[in-house]
Amino acid sequence: MNSLDQLRSGALVGAQRLTLRAGLRELPPEVYTLADTLEVLDLSGNALEDLPNELPRLHRLRVIFCSDNRFTRLPEVLGRCAALEMVGFKANQIVEVPAAALPPRLRWLILTDNRIASLPDELGRRPRLQKVALAGNRLRALPATMAACERLELLRISANQLDALPDWLLALPRLTWLAHGGNPFSAGHEARALAQAPLPTQAWQQLEVQALLGEGASGHIHRVGLPDGRQLALKVFKGEVTSDGLPSTELAACLQAGTHAGLIPALARLAGHPGGADGLLMPLIGPEFRVLAGPPSLASCTRDVYALAQPLPISAALGIASSMAAALAHLHARGLTHGDLYAHNILHDGQGQARLGDFGAASFLAAVPAAQAARLRALDVRALGCLLEELAELAGAASPRTAPGHALATLAQRCLQPDARQRPTADELALALAAIPPV
Structure with a gap:
């Protein structure tokens, strides 16, 4: 984070990134001293209601974040920023998105948790559009022009009024990660899953909260002790709109998912939290498990970021791939799509054992017609194809030109076919992966 004093003193000359949290009501004019270098401008957490007409003077600006401000309208000046690719205005009070506000090079749009009821047709005329987050708005429809967004890969439209x-959405050739829970057409299915959950309950008062293990978009994960001495993990949901949608949708999907060796199972549902929050108790995953990759970066947009020195033995890559295909087949049989099958949601032990978590983008297949359900399953399969492609690359770095590595890459290409009807099912993939002989 930077300070206004640094900016005004000239200490930030030449900076490519600027982050200001200072209760700003307007953009400090000294920002323009960075016009020849500034690429990322983060103004989140201020009190801004508009942006100045001079903003295009920042001619190298590629990314702007203005979350948690007071905007009620997406500023039209953004559309005149020729290099701007990523626009993030989460958690404002935006009602209107003018067509003129969409930059010509727009690739990544974040408008989560606003009050938007409609979007302009111009959104479908941004050919580079790849990632769009619209959860927690009031949308009743998407612009039909978005049928032309053939590069669109990730879309979050949960918790709207659809x-x-x-x-046309499910026919997009590259669409891979879709979250749409918490809309009127799916709410009843989610409510039934919550009401009919077969899990026992665990009283908050009987838990010893020991440590915070991590925090995700939808909740905090703690290590807790039970009266009988066992230690478990507890996820306490935040109870607010996240980038994926509503925590209640994630909770319903966790309950619906059941038990599988490739999933992190729910053991009990929390009761009696002092703040009224929902929660799930899960096994405490051992320290030998680690996250397979980091989430996408500003540059990678939709693809995960792997550690440079992280080659995998082909046997481990095959084990992870087989486990994830089997877990996906299990979820589809249980009437769910995962919606966020990514390496950053997978824990693995380096030996081929893997667990898939994070059901924040999951959805219920019974909420849509059968033909659409088939297409939704095919989206998950494409996500698995991305993972297989990445695993093949990791395994190739460790053991180039092996027959199993080639087989993994070939299966990945089958999953990535533009026509969803030509992709294999998760069941077929699980069988094919199980049949690949290790080195």
Whole structure:
């Protein structure tokens, strides 16, 4: 984070990134002293209601974040920023998105948790559009022009007012990660899953909260002790709109998912939290397990970021791939899509054992017609194809030109076919992966 004093003193000359949290009501004019270098401007957590007409003077600006401010309208000046690719205005009070506000090079748009009821047709005329987050708004439809967004890979439209998914959306050739829970057409299925959960309950008062293990978009994970001496992990949901949607949708999906060796299972549902929050108790995953990759970066946009020195033995890569295909087949059989099958949501032990978590983008297949359900399953398969492609690359770095590595890459390409109808099912993939002989 930077300070206004640093900016005004000239200490930031030449900076490519600027982050200001200072209760700002307007953009400090000294920002323009960085016009020849500034690429990322983060103004989140201020009191801004508009941006100045001079903003295009920042001619190298590629990324702007203005979350948690007071905007009620997406500023039209953004559309005149020729290099701007990523626009993030989460958790404002935005009602209107003018067509003129969309930059010509727009690739990544974040408008989560606003009050938007409609979007302009111009959104479908941004050919580079790749990632769009719209959860927690008031949308009743998507612009039909978005059928032309053939590069779109990730879309979050959960917790809106949609009565159905448009058929054109599920026909997009590169769409991979879709979250749409918490809309009127799916709410009843989620409510039934919550009401019929077969899990026992665990009283908050009987838990010893020992340590915070981590925090995700939808909740905090703690290590807790039970009266009988066992230690478990407890996820306490935040109870607010996240980038994926509503925590209640994630909770319903966790309950619906059941038990599988490739999933992190729910053991009990929390009761009696002092703040009224929902929660799930899960096994405490051992320290030998680690996250397979980091989440996408500003540059990678939709693809995970792997450690440079992280080659995998082909046997481990095959084990992870087989486990994830089997877990996906299990979820599809249970009437769910995962919606966020990514390496950053997978824990592995380096020997081929893997666990898939994070059901924040999951959805219920029974909420859509059968033809759409088939397409939704195919989206998950494409996500698995991305993972197989990455695993093949990691294994190739460790053991180049092996027959199993080639087989893994070939299966990945089958999953990535533009026509979703030509992709294999998760069941077929699980069988094919199990049949690949290790080195």
